Amino acid sequence: MTVRVRIAPSPTGYLHVGTARTALYNYLFAKKNNGKFILRIEDTDVERSSKEMTDIIIESLKWLKLEYDEGPFFQSDYFSHYIDHIPQLEKTGGIYRCFCTPEELEERKKKVIEQKKAWKYDRKCLNLSKEEIEKNLNEKKPYVWRVFIPEGKTYFDDLIHGRIERDNSEIEDFIIVRSDKTPVYNFAVVVDDYRMGVTHVIRGDDHISNTFKQLHIYRLFGVEPPKFAHLPLILDEKKAKLSKRSGTVSVLAFRDMGVLPEAFVNFIALIGWSPKDNREILSIDEMIQLFSFENVAKKGGVFDYKKLEWMNSKYITKTDDEKLYELLKPFYKESGIDIENFEKEKILKIIFSVKEKARYLKEFPYLTEFFFKEISDYDKKGVEKFFTPDRLSHLKVLVKELENVEKFTSENVEKLYKDYVEKNGIKGADVIHPTRLALSGRTEGPSLFLMMEIFGKEETLKRLTKVL
RNA sequence: GUCUCCAUCGUCCAGUGGUUAGGACACAGCUCUUUCAAGGCUGCGACACGGGUUCGACUCCCGUUGGAGACGCCA
Structure with a gap:
């Protein structure tokens, strides 16, 4: 069976760093197994979804060079499709209409919480008689579809965590279709993953509780669920789930700062995963080669900007x-x-x-x-320190000598300075620092002699003369 | 609050019963150097706690504590 995985972002915001890493791991896993990587846009929340965000997501993935093999598919294109499955599910007796309004629910929920008890849908509509249902339907009362959760336990064997189990009494009869006939996330996901033949669902572990619900939908469909791998979350400095409030989380913002995509990918790959040999700098091909869920951490990892900086500078240098x-x-x-x-x-x-x-x-x-x-203001402290009479008088002589240099290369200029220093028994710093300050206005910067070569003879002399 | 997940240096990862507990980032110092960086070297620095199991636990089990996540007609 060929591996098929997907990344399923919702276009309600920019492509998040966490989503990017999820996409990366999906991509690595797909490539490692000669499988397919699919992009699916989860836009069932019509209110909050937008075309702009979809474009940004696609652009982000492109920047990261995480090319998808299929898609993008849009859930909004299949709205009617999801509802088509309702009669089939209704036949199983595993779902039921619920006529409770959000307001009623809110009220009942409030009461339960006041008693310091955990709220779960109270199944008020579970055993409505045929007549009552008919009546409500005739009155055009809006309703949602809920999944009936039977007694027992729900479990699955996560590729990263091993077996995860939950008592069904902890799972409520959740909604799969809204009163406006649109499918809710958990329902759409299952239908799509099945229809698309997704074999491995690789996502953040904030989805673990959804997995239990989705498993019940698979059960009702009488279909084998895919394998699940729940990735640890990326955390901020405070060790909370990385979010907009944590600072920069938009992938394109990193691009705009001048992070190289290869560095970014390398960096996020290492939050939650590493090759056995502790290597830090890895190409995407090496990552594909080495990727395995066995090496994926269970623990959430902090997004360390300092390390990103270090890694990016490494990539820039090379x-x-x-x-x-x-x-x-x-x-x-x-x-x-x-x-x-x-x-x-x-x-x-x-x-x-x-x-x-x-x-x-x-x-x-x-x-x-x-x-x-042109330099108009020079570093203040530098001026005090380096533009002293004695040093400037040396510069004056140097300017004359520089004029006679035929090939104005860093080597030749350097030799000239070295000779001058030796001849006059002074320290190199005594002429080098003032020169740098005259040329750049700064006390720090690139190799001085290379700077002189870049400026060329004319400009170098011009800048030096200006400060004499 | 309920449920679930998690627990090795400040941070990211190695480590899968016997190790001087390793690497990287960060930090500090030294060195190199015309400056700032980079580089090289050195240092600082961790197995949350308590019980078991075992000849022997960082490694396995159970608790405790701590952290995180989920508890929507959001995804």
Whole structure:
């Protein structure tokens, strides 16, 4: 039997980091087993679903390079389809009409909770007589369909947790069809997963309680349920389920910060899973190779921004300059610099000069902005420290010598500085720091001699002369 | 509150009866260096607790405690 898995986000918000990781694990499992990865949009909540969000979800998946083999399918396209199954289920005697209004329910629920008891639907409509039902129907009273939960126990063997069991008395007679005839999540999921031949349901463990309900629907259909794997949740610093309130959770927000998709995927993969040998940097192919539920943790994991930063900087460092050039265009544009207006070779060198420092692509413009604009203000402390009379007098001499350099390469410039320092018995820092400050206005930055080469002779001399 | 899940360094993971309990991030120090980073080295730092089982428990069982999740005509 070929493996078929799905990711089933609801288009009521951006693609969440947690959903992204669920998608990743589904993807890894599918690829590992030569199976199919399906995208299904769970939009049965018409009120809260939107086309924009659907587009964002698709765009997010695309950015992550988690390509789906089938879909996207939309549950809203099958609305009538779900209801078609009701007569079949009714015949089993496993579902029943409930005419209780939300208001009535609310009232009864309140009373029960006041007595500090757990609320569960009280089955008021379970044993309505044929006549009563007819009467209600004739009066056009709205009703929902509920599943009757018999006595006993419900259990399943989770691929990650092992057997999970729950007494049926803990499961209420839940609703599968709303009074407006639309299916509720638990019902739509079962119908779809079955229709699509989903073999493994891999989802967050916040769905465990839904699984029990869904199992009862499978039972009524007389159909073998799929295998389940409930993933531990991704947590925030406070160890609560990661949510909008926890900070940035939208996948595209990470893209916009300049996180590389490969780094992001690598990072989220490692929350809740790791290869046996503790490797940290893994390509998607390696992950596919190594993925197994045996290595998936049961415990929820905190989303550690610091580690993401570290990993992203690793990926940036190893990305080649040409590729970075392409990726960086929008980030520079956003800060008002059109790098395509400059000589590409020069931009490539600029990128190279700071790529080991950047943690996010977004940092490049700031890290390199002095290459693109004249310096008007110099670091205050730096000025006090480095623009002293003695140091400036050295610079003055250096400027003259620099003028005579024919090939203005970092090697040649460096040699010139080294020779000068030795000849005059001073410290390299005494001329290097003032030079850096004059060129960039900063006390820190890329390798100085490389900077000089990038600026070229003319611009270097211009900037140096300006501070003398 | 009820039910379910979970429990190794601050954080993410290794560890599946006998280990000096390992790696990574973070943090601190040292080193390298023209600066900041990066790199290299070192350090700090954990088996929640209590009972069993066993010759022997971080590893198995049971409790306790703690944390999380679910308790919608949301998904």
